[in-house]
Amino acid sequence: MQELVITSLIVAHSLAFTAGATSNLSTTAPYGSNGTISGQTVVDLGNQSDQPVLRLIGTLIMNLEKEVHSQKNIYLLELICRLHYCTEWGEWSECSASNSGEFGVRNRTRLCGFNTSYCRRLSVSEVKYETDVCQNPCRPHNCTEWGVWSRCNAIDRNALGNSTRSRRCDFPSTLCEQYLESKDEFESKVCENICPNAYTTTTHGYCFKIFALVYTRDAAEATCRKDGGHLANVDSELAMQDLNNFILKSYGNKGFYWIDGHRSVQAGSWEYGYTPENSNFTIWGDNEPTNGPYDLCRRYQWMNYNGTKAWRMRDLSCKITAWFLCQIIS
CATH class of the missing domain: 3.10.100.10 (Mannose-Binding Protein A, subunit A)
Structure with missing residues (x-):
């Protein structure tokens, strides 16, 4: 069915242009006031130019539009509606990975035009999204040696706590430094308060x-x-x-x-x-x-x-x- 829809629209557009060129009709006759094409405008052009084929194809398009709408087939709806070219893809968003070297996702968008007011009435989004896997590029380099582990923060004897150590690193760009807000990297580990009873x-x-x-x-x-x-x-x-x-x-x-x-x-x-x-x-x-x-x-x-x-x-x-x-x- 998808191939039939596309083929019908292409033939309708070609015949409409031919009909306009061999008559006194404008070559934009099959388009509405806002430059969109629909099954009804193809039927109207067929009537004006006495082209039975155009009337047939226009009727076919109208029937397909009704079928798609009744079945809520978004994929077919887009095949009908998205005949105008889309804009260029926008810039990629920031990578969602917050830590250096981690993987995340990023996305970008573009706008795609509609051919008919009918498509707009169905409220199909004009925005197309693309998603990609990304990695935080702010990997540290030229790091100092790790510092000394801090004392275990567990106060009670034999309790578990946390110990940390840090090192100073350079990053590949000032943008990374601003993004990470610090040139210090931290590492932590679980520790135990092993202070003996006599202490x-x-x-x-x-x-x-x-x-x-x-x-x-x-x-x-x-x-x-x-x-x-x-x-x-x-x-x-x-x-x-x-x-x-x-x-x-x-x-x-x-x-x-x-x-x-x-x-x-x-x-x-x-x-x-x-x-x-x-x-x-x-x-x-x-x-x-x-x-x-x-x-x-x-x-x-x-x-x-x-x-x-x-x-x-x-x-x-x-x-x-x-x-x-x-x-x-x-």
């Missing part, structure tokens, strides 16, 4: 224990390792805040504690059992560090600071004995 989980998830034993720095670190940790690393404001509160509740503002941080040469770079959250974070007391020839380790103590007392760091010999603070990171 204390602080407000912000740190896992600390005070050993009220007088050990050298190396002996203290060895004891922490037996528990699965290291000497406590005071490497951020939150760590300092939680550690200070923990010490205050345990023994008050007094004492001397070995903490993480040692170096192999005088005034050299500090090394740690755990990678610090912020390697540049330091809270030295007044006139510290002294950088003496044997001052290769760090101790945390209640000492002078800006005219008052506070928990601060100092450097001194690793052979001195003191209490110590252990930390376990989930």
